[in-house]
Amino acid sequence: MLELKNISKRFGDQVVLDNLDVTIEDQKTLAIVGPSGAGKTTLLRIIAGLTPADSGSFTYNGQATSAAELRKQGVIGVVFQGFELFPNLSVLKNITLAPTLQGVGAAAAEKHARSLMDQLDLEAQANAYPYSLSGGQKQRVAIARALALDPKILLYDEPTSALDPNLRQSVADLIASVKQQGMTQVVVTHDMEFAKMVADATLTVAKQGSESNEA
Numbered sequence: 620m621l622e623l624k625n626i627s628k629r630f631g632d633q634v635v636l637d638n639l640d641v642t643i644e645d646q647k648t649l650a651i652v653g654p655s656g657a658g659k660t661t662l663l664r665i666i667a668g669l670t671p672a673d674s675g676s677f678t679y680n681g682q683a684t685s686a687a688e689l690r691k692q693g694v695i696g697v698v699f700q701g702f703e704l705f706p707n708l709s710v711l712k713n714i715t716l717a718p719t720l721q722g723v724g725a726a727a728a729e730k731h732a733r734s735l736m737d738q739l740d741l742e743a744q745a746n747a748y749p750y751s752l753s754g755g756q757k758q759r760v761a762i763a764r765a766l767a768l769d770p771k772i773l774l775y776d777e778p779t780s781a782l783d784p785n786l787r788q789s790v791a792d793l794i795a796s797v798k799q800q801g802m803t804q805v806v807v808t809h810d811m812e813f814a815k816m817v818a819d820a821t822l823t824v825a826k827q828g829s830e831s832n833e834a
């Protein structure tokens with residue numbers, strides 16, 4: 620379980636997050652919802668160690684830690700809103716690059732990538748380049764790439780917003796299948812219906828710093 624307590628963040632004079640508590644339970648899916656500009660992406664970036672909080676504490680499995688430490692340990696994986704694939708690399712290389720840079724052998728990285736591609740229905744795209752993929756395929760590559768680093772917690776920023784609305788159900792199915800394999804997931808979305816489809820618990824981030832955490 621990852622617990623964040625009293626997280627605050629301001630940009631200049633603007634308070635974006637004000638003493639927010641977040642509880643991320645193992646093997647559950649937490650939806651972070653709220654209106655545009657409320658600070659959902661900022662919170663996701665703080666959890667991922669990509670943006671520092673101004674104050675607040677992190678506890679992971681009962682031990683005090685920090686976002687930077689969790690990042691160093693590879694606890695958190697992120698699927699970005701725009702997918703952020705490397706345009707000059709094939710699907711296979713997009714998935715194997717980071718593990719290889721972290722010292723995983725080429726053969727082991729490829730084996731893991733192929734099993735993720737199999738699981739995410741991407742086998743036929745192994746040698747394709749991102750420009751030739753559909754939005755749904757790009758998203759599955761982004762998920763495979765994050766999973767290739769064996770995170771304990773996978774964060775998604777607005778996973779439906781760059782896709783055709785008809786794909787909403789398939790994204791929900793994908794999150795459910797990743798969950799079945801034991802992954803803890805956090806989904807930032809402005810789409811309440813989608814949050815209901817995927818979430819075990821919902822955290823509402825309100826504008827002006829107030830918030831509530833409901834089961």
Ligand SMILES: Nc1ncnc2c1ncn2[C@@H]1O[C@H](COP(=O)(O)OP(=O)(O)OP(=O)(O)O)[C@@H](O)[C@H]1O
Binds near residue numbers: 653655656658662
């Ligand atoms: N790096 C930054 N510098 C200054 N202000 C920022 C920065 N990042 C975010 N903000 C501001 O913080 C507020 C919250 O932004 P954030 O992107 O976290 O909201 P959000 O809830 O994810 O919104 P949306 O649903 O529109 O993506 C906004 O007013 C935004 O302009």
